[in-house]
Amino acid sequence: MLYLNLDLQYFAADEKTEEATPKKRQDTRKKGQVPKSQDVNTGFLLLLVFGALFLLGGYMKGTMTGMYELAFSEYIHRDLTQKQTHSMFVEMTIEITKVIAPIMGVAIVAGLASNLLQVGIMFTGEPLKVDLKKLDPIKGAKRIFSARALVELLKSLLKISMVGVITFAIIWVNKDQMLMMSQKSVEVALAFFGTITTIMGLASALALLILSVLDYTYQRYDHEKNIRMSKKDIKDEHKNMEGDPQIKAKIKEKQRQMSASRMMSEVPDADVVITNPTHYAIAIKYEESKSEAPFVVAKGVDFLALKIKEVARSNDVITVENRPLARSLYQHSEIDQPIDEQFYKAVAEVLAYVYQLEKKM
Incomplete structure (x- = not known):
């Protein structure tokens, strides 16, 4: 029974039931995996x-x-020479460019706008990398016969049906006028059929844009489902972000050792060490050019306090016992920072005593 409960807990921890974390979303975005509907691009382009x-x-x-x-x-009256042919070709190319360039420019703007609307600004080369796993025929077959492929098939059939119905409806409504175009001039007929074609295109584009809203909603739902995480994944992510606890502990210990070593190197230059006398030790220095108030160069409790007093003794730094002042300075002062204003008078008395003692010595 115990093993069964453990197995159930293990499988529950591996179930993708949690929403993706911001880091997971950022990582998938870097890989180019974002919710996107091609129907939005097609609809904008056609419109x-x-x-x-x-x-x-x-x-x-x-x-x-x-x-x-x-x-x-x-042109029909010109001589067929190399120079004349080149001149006609250049002139015709310029005229054709005047016709095509606006449409191409609009198409480029539509493509950029539709992608920015869905994805925003994103630069990544991950989708362009060669992935041999994509050549796996088994995975390829799974993609072909997957639920997503079925949805894409139904969506394509729906789009074809919608565009077909819209096109047929517009033609059916205007069938009488179309039949009458045989009795009109070529210019009138071309204008009429151009207008009908444009109406069919705009109507189809609007229908695709309406369909693209549903498709984008589905793509977003499918994307959120694919990037879900299990509770174990979230714990592993936090662990990787914060680092191994043992390594972090070693780093902190190393930092403490470096800080203690640096403090000890400052103790010989201190003016006085105020003690508890056994549990606390605070080394004070007053240097007018550096600070207007005395500042703490080292502080510690227990073993570190003993080391501070030992170094001070070895370097003839005077030690003064003041229990309440030592405790207060330790709690309210930081290393390399001036002491708080409330301790000015007490520390000044201690320093005055030290200076008098040094003068006598």
């Missing part, structure tokens, strides 16, 4: 591109018409 076509249609038509007029009114 802005067809919007640009709707606004710039007249300009594009005029440019293309001008190209045809120039070709059949001027």
Whole structure:
């Protein structure tokens, strides 16, 4: 029964039931693993591109018409030489660029805007690294027949159906006018079909954007589910962030030793050591050029206090016994810091006594 309880606790600790920590989120973001919907990109792209076509249609038509007029009114009369061919090619390229460049610019802006809206600014090369695990046929088969693949299939069928229904509905509503275009001029017919095509594109883009909201919600839910952590993972993360307790203890011990060694090197320069007499020892120094008030160069209790007194004795530093002052200075003073104002009078009396004693000696 005991083993069964331990096994249950072990499996419970390994279950991914906890939300990801900020560090886990940051690490997954560095790897390029962020919630993102391609439908948002597609919807923005179609909406802005067809919007640009709707606004710039007249300009594009005029440019293309001008190209045809120039070709059949001027270029057709030119001599077919290398220089003339190069000149015509350059002029045509410039005119075509005037038509294509605005649409390409809008497409680039749409791509950047949709990604910034979902992911924000992110630079990472992790997804570009070669990963041989991706070539594993077993894992590949699992991805193909996974629940995520089924969702993507249903989503694709839904998108095709939506776009098909919208396109058919617009054509069906305008079928009578389409049939009448055979009796209209080419210019009128082209304008009509261009308008219908733009309407179909904008309607499809709006439908995809509505669908992309649902898709992004699902992608975010799936991402949160994939980065969940177990209680053991969280403990391991905290342990790695804080470091091994044994190593931390050794570092602190080393720091204490270095601090004690540095303090001991300052004791010979102290003016006086105030003691408890056995448990506390505080080395005081007054140097007017360094501080307006006396400051503590070393302090300690028990063993460290004995070492301070031993070093002071070896270097002829006067020791003064004052139990309440020693305790108070130890509790309210820091090393290399001036003493508190409340101790000025008491320490001044001690220093005065020390200076008189040194003068007699």
